[in-house]
Amino acid sequence: MLVALLIVLSPAVQATPATAARVAVLMSARVEEYDEAVRGFRGAIPKEAVTVYDMDGDIERGRKQLDEIDSKLKPDLVFAVGIWALRAVVSRPPSAPVVYAMVLNPPSVISPDAKNITGASLNVPVERQIWLFKQLGAKRIGVVFNDAKTGYLVRRAQAVARDEGIELVTREVSSPKDAIGAIESFQDRVDALWLVPDETVLSQAVVQHMLLLSYRRKLPLLGVSSRHAEMGALFAMTFASGEDIGRQAGELAQAILGGRAVSDIPYTTARKVYLTLNLKTAQKLGLEIPPAVRARATNVIE
Amino acid sequence: MTEPARLTWFRGFSSFRARVFWSVVPIVVSFLVFQGWMNVREHRRLVTEEFEKRGQALASNLGYASELGALSEDLQLLEAAMRGTLRNPDVSYVLIHSRDRRVLARGGQLKASEAPPGDARGDRPSTRQVERAGQRFFEFVSPIVSERSQTPDVVLLGPRVRPRGAEMEEVIGTATVGLSLAGVEAQVRGLATLWSGITVAFLVVSAAVLYGFSLRITNPVKQLTQQAQKIATGELDQQIAVRSRDEIGALADAFNHMTRSLRVSMNDKERALSELGELNRTLEDRIRQRTVELEVRGQALERSLTELEDKSRQLAAASRHKSDFLANVSHELRTPMNAILGFNEMILDQVYGEISDELRRPLTDIQQSGQHLLRLISDVLDLSKIEAGRMDLVLGDYSVLDTVTAVRASLASLAAEKGLEFVVSVPAEMPLAYGDGRRVTQCLLNLAGNALKFTRQGRVEIAVDLLDEMLRFRVSDTGIGISREQIDKLFTEFQQADATVAREFGGTGLGLSITRKFVEMHAGHVWAESEIGKGSTFSFSIPLRVKGTMTS
Numbered sequence: 085m086l087v088a089l090l091i092v093l094s095p096a097v098q099a100t101p102a103t104a105a106r107v108a109v110l111m112s113a114r115v116e117e118y119d120e121a122v123r124g125f126r127g128a129i130p131k132e133a134v135t136v137y138d139m140d141g142d143i144e145r146g147r148k149q150l151d152e153i154d155s156k157l158k159p160d161l162v163f164a165v166g167i168w169a170l171r172a173v174v175s176r177p178p179s180a181p182v183v184y185a186m187v188l189n190p191p192s193v194i195s196p197d198a199k200n201i202t203g204a205s206l207n208v209p210v211e212r213q214i215w216l217f218k219q220l221g222a223k224r225i226g227v228v229f230n231d232a233k234t235g236y237l238v239r240r241a242q243a244v245a246r247d248e249g250i251e252l253v254t255r256e257v258s259s260p261k262d263a264i265g266a267i268e269s270f271q272d273r274v275d276a277l278w279l280v281p282d283e284t285v286l287s288q289a290v291v292q293h294m295l296l297l298s299y300r301r302k303l304p305l306l307g308v309s310s311r312h313a314e315m316g317a318l319f320a321m322t323f324a325s326g327e328d329i330g331r332q333a334g335e336l337a338q339a340i341l342g343g344r345a346v347s348d349i350p351y352t353t354a355r356k357v358y359l360t361l362n363l364k365t366a367q368k369l370g371l372e373i374p375p376a377v378r379a380r381a382t383n384v385i386e
Numbered sequence: 387m388t389e390p391a392r393l394t395w396f397r398g399f400s401s402f403r404a405r406v407f408w409s410v411v412p413i414v415v416s417f418l419v420f421q422g423w424m425n426v427r428e429h430r431r432l433v434t435e436e437f438e439k440r441g442q443a444l445a446s447n448l449g450y451a452s453e454l455g456a457l458s459e460d461l462q463l464l465e466a467a468m469r470g471t472l473r474n475p476d477v478s479y480v481l482i483h484s485r486d487r488r489v490l491a492r493g494g495q496l497k498a499s500e501a502p503p504g505d506a507r508g509d510r511p512s513t514r515q516v517e518r519a520g521q522r523f524f525e526f527v528s529p530i531v532s533e534r535s536q537t538p539d540v541v542l543l544g545p546r547v548r549p550r551g552a553e554m555e556e557v558i559g560t561a562t563v564g565l566s567l568a569g570v571e572a573q574v575r576g577l578a579t580l581w582s583g584i585t586v587a588f589l590v591v592s593a594a595v596l597y598g599f600s601l602r603i604t605n606p607v608k609q610l611t612q613q614a615q616k617i618a619t620g621e622l623d624q625q626i627a628v629r630s631r632d633e634i635g636a637l638a639d640a641f642n643h644m645t646r647s648l649r650v651s652m653n654d655k656e657r658a659l660s661e662l663g664e665l666n667r668t669l670e671d672r673i674r675q676r677t678v679e680l681e682v683r684g685q686a687l688e689r690s691l692t693e694l695e696d697k698s699r700q701l702a703a704a705s706r707h708k709s710d711f712l713a714n715v716s717h718e719l720r721t722p723m724n725a726i727l728g729f730n731e732m733i734l735d736q737v738y739g740e741i742s743d744e745l746r747r748p749l750t751d752i753q754q755s756g757q758h759l760l761r762l763i764s765d766v767l768d769l770s771k772i773e774a775g776r777m778d779l780v781l782g783d784y785s786v787l788d789t790v791t792a793v794r795a796s797l798a799s800l801a802a803e804k805g806l807e808f809v810v811s812v813p814a815e816m817p818l819a820y821g822d823g824r825r826v827t828q829c830l831l832n833l834a835g836n837a838l839k840f841t842r843q844g845r846v847e848i849a850v851d852l853l854d855e856m857l858r859f860r861v862s863d864t865g866i867g868i869s870r871e872q873i874d875k876l877f878t879e880f881q882q883a884d885a886t887v888a889r890e891f892g893g894t895g896l897g898l899s900i901t902r903k904f905v906e907m908h909a910g911h912v913w914a915e916s917e918i919g920k921g922s923t924f925s926f927s928i929p930l931r932v933k934g935t936m937t938s
Contacts, residue, residue, distance in 0.1 A: 115544070117543050261459070268460075289533070
């Protein structure tokens with residue numbers, strides 16, 4: 085049975101239902117960050133009537149919910165929250181335009197020819213990450229990635245890095261088993277390590293190996309999650325909050341509802357970022373953290 | 387086995403020492419063996435358990451450490467992971483298998499081993515015992531678990547954004563650790579040897595202690611036995627020197643005490659025997675002497691008895707003569723006395739003419755004194771007759787009521803004169819009595835007269851009753867009473883209770899004596915009960931019907 089949760093967030097909307105646009109929210113699961121994103125989204129489009137659907141992590145269920153949305157709700161916009169909602173929307177595109185949020189690496193999910201979809205990704209802008217390495221004086225950054233997942237990201241980073249005079253030493257792998265060997269192959273060839281949000285390299289063993297290499301070779305490592313910084317990566321850059329991402333998505337939705345063509349609106353990366361800095365690791369690696377980096381850090385582990 | 391040899395053997399086995407030894411040693415031995423067996427078993431169990439735990443921990447650790455090596459199938463990484471495990475002296479071999487059971491790495495002394503790995507189920511290492519190259523091993527197989535690659539979403543947002551049904555972990559191989567049992571078995575063997583040694587040593591020590599202990603018991607007992615044998619042959623001056631304070635010491639003390647007592651009593655017996663012999667020798671002489679003395683005394687006694695009989699005969703004769711004389715004199719005195727009183731009464735009755743009042747008084751005095759004298763003479767005559775054996779009862783039927791009434795009539799004036807109550811009580815239906823009515827009347831007169839005489843106020847009562855064909859006459863008064871000692875003398879001649887009494891109340895002192903004689907002639911008896919100041923009761927009882935002719 086499909087459960088539809090109708091949340092009427094504003095009394096004003098209730099008073100003028102005929103003039104307001106209808107928005108269907110498809111949530112991957114009831115996760116705190118996703119709820120925050122919905123809240124941020126609602127903050128950006130306060131006048132619209134919003135109906136929330138919870139997939140509970142089940143893509144099949146999401147597809148059925150999309151059927152219901154199309155046949156009954158007939159919304160002006162579908163807001164997909166989280167990777168599973170995005171996958172559902174991609175595999176069964178609704179008739180209304182789609183705005184997504186809280187998704188990493190959307191290009192790895194969405195085919196380049198999909199027109200009616202845009203959104204706010206969780207990815208941190210590569211410029212900021214390259215900037216961090218530049219502050220530390222890194223010249224050759226080792227990256228292990230799977231082209232299918234993060235190839236687009238690495239290519240962008242390479243372009244950005246090149247402008248900054250930094251070389252990305254890349255190793256393309258297709259399984260975690262290859263990742264270990266790839267990491268081993270860096271040895272003296274790099275002076276910094278970059279962990280990209282790629283599931284091929286995010287297994288515990290690979291991350292540990294990356295950390296080991298970081299310690300043994302005294303190479304600063306930039307992690308994907310603040311947990312990586314807690315485990316011993318020098319720093320980790322993440323999105324600041326779900327609400328921010330939601331708000332970014334809300335702004336996109338507003339533009340679409342305002343009449344702009346979806347294909348004209350590119351997906352966004354996190355506007356606000358959160359930098360975790362591990363000073364214990366810095367000490368072990370014998371690194372002097374430049375004041376500019378320290379000033380940017382929102383969380384410092386000492 | 388020859389007969390004497392068997393006997394010696396049997397005695398050896400049944401001696402006290404042997405019994406103590408054979409009752410304790412089997413217990414000690416069985417205890418030690420049991421304890422040793424338990425100990426070795428428990429130790430083996432503990433060591434094996436510890437061994438297994440250690441093996442499981444080793445395999446488990448190796449499983450963790452090999453994750454990276456198994457993932458990358460990198461020999462260097464795997465050898466690095468195995469190095470720590472192989473440092474353990476009990477570890478004989480180590481094998482790392484891939485998920486598809488290929489050998490990824492091996493280490494340890496038993497490198498040639500190619501046995502397939504054991505199954506690793508769940509997250510705990512499995513344990514089995516295997517035999518490889520003729521040696522027994524404990525083999526522990528732990529799964530090598532690797533966390534599945536996480537989606538970047540999960541890394542960023544936590545496990546709740548993981549899709550349903552996705553496993554977190556996967557088994558990518560197995561780590562096998564083989565521990566040699568040689569160490570454990572050597573340890574258990576060592577322990578068993580140690581326990582055997584302890585058992586033998588303990589047995590030797592306890593046997594020695596038991597031997598010493600039994601010596602401490604049996605030596606004094608032996609001494610006691612020897613001593614007892616000596617005492618049996620009569621050597622009573624033996625003492626046992628036992629210094630211990632235990633039961634044996636107490637027994638020796640008791641034995642010494644017994645010997646001393648025996649010695650003392652033997653001495654006493656000997657002395658008594660010699661005294662007895664001495665006495666035996668002197669006894670005959672003394673008996674002979676005593677017999678002579680007794681014979682002399684007997685003859686003297688016989689002589690005295692003869693003399694006494696003579697004297698008695700003479701005395702009886704004299705008394706009879708006196709009584710005869712008194713009877714005769716009384717009779718002779720009564721005749722003229724009666725004449726005097728007769729004439730005097732006739733004078734008083736003025737047969738011989740008128741008499742003046744001055745004369746009447748002396749004449750009355752004469753009449754009274756004469757009557758008293760006559761009564762006295764009569765009493766003396768009666769007594770004399772009785773003592774001389776010449777008083778006979780005149781037997782016949784008589785009425786008790788009449789008797790008592792007559793007595794009351796004759797004494798009524800005296801009672802009235804003294805203001806005393808005088809009553810008689812005779813039961814109705816009283817049958818006729820057989821006896822000397824005159825004498826019974828005289829007895830009653832005597833008793834009632836005495837009662838009236840010695841009573842100053844109150845009452846005098848004559849009562850009669852019949853009990854078991856015996857008549858009992860009772861005269862009670864409220865008079866002066868008689869003391870206990872005086873009662874005993876009352877019925878003898880010329881006795882009055884008190885000399886002063888005679889002066890106050892008069893009387894001859896013959897009445898009671900005569901009464902007793904008459905009562906006894908009726909085969910009865912007389913008695914008195916009294917309390918000073920409260921009164922006396924004199925009673926006599928006689929058969930209702932007297933048998934035959936009674937004489938005094």
